[in-house]
Amino acid sequence: MKVFDVVILGGGASGLMCAAHLNRHSDLQVAVIEGNTKVGAKLKISGGGKCNITNVDVRPIHFLGDEDLIKSTLKHFSKEDLLRLLERHGLEPVIRKGRYYFCPKSSDEIISILKRLSGKSKFFYNEKIKSVSREDGGCRVQTDRGLYQSRHVVVATGGASFVTLGASDIGLKIAREFGHEIIAFAPSLVGLTLQPEQFWMKALSGVSLPTRIRVDDRVIEEDTLFAHRGISGPAVLSASLYWHKGMISIDFLPGQDILRLCGGQKKQISTVMNLPKRFSKAFLEHLGMTDKPCNRLSSDELERLKQLHEYRFAPAGTFGFSKAEVSRGGVKSDEIDHKTMQSLKVEGLSFIGEVVDVTGELGGYNFQWAFSSAVVAADGIMRR
Ligand SMILES: Cc1cc2nc3c(=O)[nH]c(=O)nc-3n(C[C@H](O)[C@H](O)[C@H](O)COP(=O)(O)OP(=O)(O)OC[C@H]3O[C@@H](n4cnc5c(N)ncnc54)[C@H](O)[C@@H]3O)c2cc1C
Known part of the structure; x- marks a missing residue:
């Protein structure tokens, strides 16, 4: 059994940002478990390969979900914070159509920054997460290749659209197992x-x-x-x-x-x-x-x-899940601590990104949500 301080389930947008933030501000031993052979599959193909990172106008009105949670999360790590972080690491996004921030050349630019900043984490690829249980005062994660024990588990497994890119509804299954109320995923941002x-x-x-x-x-x-x-x-x-x-x-x-x-x-x-x-x-x-x-x-x-x-x-x-950019629905936010993204039912278990019942319009809102919620969770873990 592998033991870490924090185990992050999913190496997508939110999982990477969470690992990056923990690595930059703490010495916690972090593991990221990812089903694909690489991280950031959706980041890579997003925005036609240039990743629409965020939007000029990031207000809760552009999201569907709990307004208080959205407001406090976007305040904790705002669009300006995100742009400053990227600029500090050499990425100056370009604005298209007067509102959408994109990578100037390719989404690899943002992926490589997130990989670099999360470099102190241990990545486990090609490993399918099966379940999470509460054991020995922490959480235990079962994958198809082994067991992990940790005080903090962050569910960052995203939504169910684009199964070809590794998407699954495992995050909802984990939430349900712990008695969380969920709203079933439905295809969204779709024709x-x-x-x-x-x-x-x-x-x-x-x-x-x-x-x-x-x-x-x-x-x-x-x-x-x-x-x-x-x-x-x-x-x-x-x-x-x-x-x-x-x-x-x-x-x-x-x-x-x-x-x-x-x-x-x-x-x-x-x-x-x-x-x-x-x-x-x-x-x-x-x-x-x-x-x-x-x-x-x-x-x-x-x-x-x-x-x-x-x-x-x-x-x-x-047009269905195979064409949908995101999944609407997810883990209901009234059972999540808004200040830490931690479950109010299970100590040490947090939910971030698309698996939470918050979905943005088209235009960079979903990455902004993924990044902001990841930073809230990482700061919550460091405070604990
Ligand atoms: C085609 C397309 C284009 C998009 N373009 C944009 C855009 O330009 N701007 C924008 O804001 N949003 C865009 N989105 C939406 C955006 O990609 C998602 O909202 C965002 O990636 C959610 O981040 P996340 O970390 O929650 O999930 P993801 O980034 O999806 O990460 C989840 C990770 O968990 C892994 N995983 C899932 N289940 C398991 C399992 N059982 N075992 C192991 N690993 C698992 C997945 O492989 C994945 O790497 C786009 C989506 C698609 C499909």
Whole structure:
């Protein structure tokens, strides 16, 4: 049996940051157990290989979960703290679209910093975590290759999406074994499939446009991408976070008023819409209209055109876990100490990152959460 002061389960974003923080500020003996042959599989492929690290606007409104926990965690290790740490170690992220922080060249830049900073930890690769139990005043971890004993175990095993990258729901199983309440994982930040009435969008595969999507009381302004299976792109992915089987509404021409644009014009409707031709054609057809000069539109047609700003429908489902960037749900946060991320049921057991019931929109929010919660847990362990 191997004995350590801290055993971290999972060498992803949160596990690496937790190990790095413990190594930088303490002499605790830290082990990281990882099922893959390398750490940071999701960091590596994220953001198209450039890792969208965080966002210019990191406020709780961009997350789903316990607002108090999110607020205190993001305050403890903020976006500014993260950027300062990375800059101190030679990484100056670039801002894209005025809001998203990315690695300038490749996600390997952030992975290599986290690996370097967690270098004092002992890494165990290719080892599948099976269970955790309470023994001898600490926690015992059983893997498919051995046993570990430690006073502190940090569950950083992430969500269930992208099984091909090593994802599993072991974190939820561990939580459940200890009597924690959990919310089952559901695919999130994922494309949405369509009902037959919306199949007209399928013909638009490859077209992308700026949109404003409303789901319940949330409004997302970003691009929507039409795909063969349904709708995707940044706006839809973020909207999927808040979507629970109901209506969504899309404004395909945000910030403008189609009726004002048309007002008595001799120009064709498709010209004043100024949207990709394939879209205007398919949309007008769907409304049962033909393209014609605006001044020849009947009042009924003008009424139908308003749908361009409020196209309401109920998506059929999602593209599923294999395409989802994150899993919504996780270990319920009211049974976690907000100041330490430690379980309120089991001494010495903490939960960080995606396994906790906190999920961010698209745009770097999930890494920020993974890093911030990791630092809160590491500081909590050092205080204990
Ligand atoms: C394609 C894609 C792109 C993304 N892009 C972004 C982005 O640009 N910005 C952003 O903020 N977020 C992005 N995300 C989300 C982000 O990757 C996750 O939210 C984040 O990695 C969560 O960190 P974590 O440490 O909780 O989990 P992970 O980083 O997933 O780490 C969990 C680790 O635990 C290991 N593990 C799991 N089960 C076991 C087991 N039984 N035994 C041993 N090891 C196990 C896994 O192999 C993994 O290494 C993206 C996700 C995907 C899938």
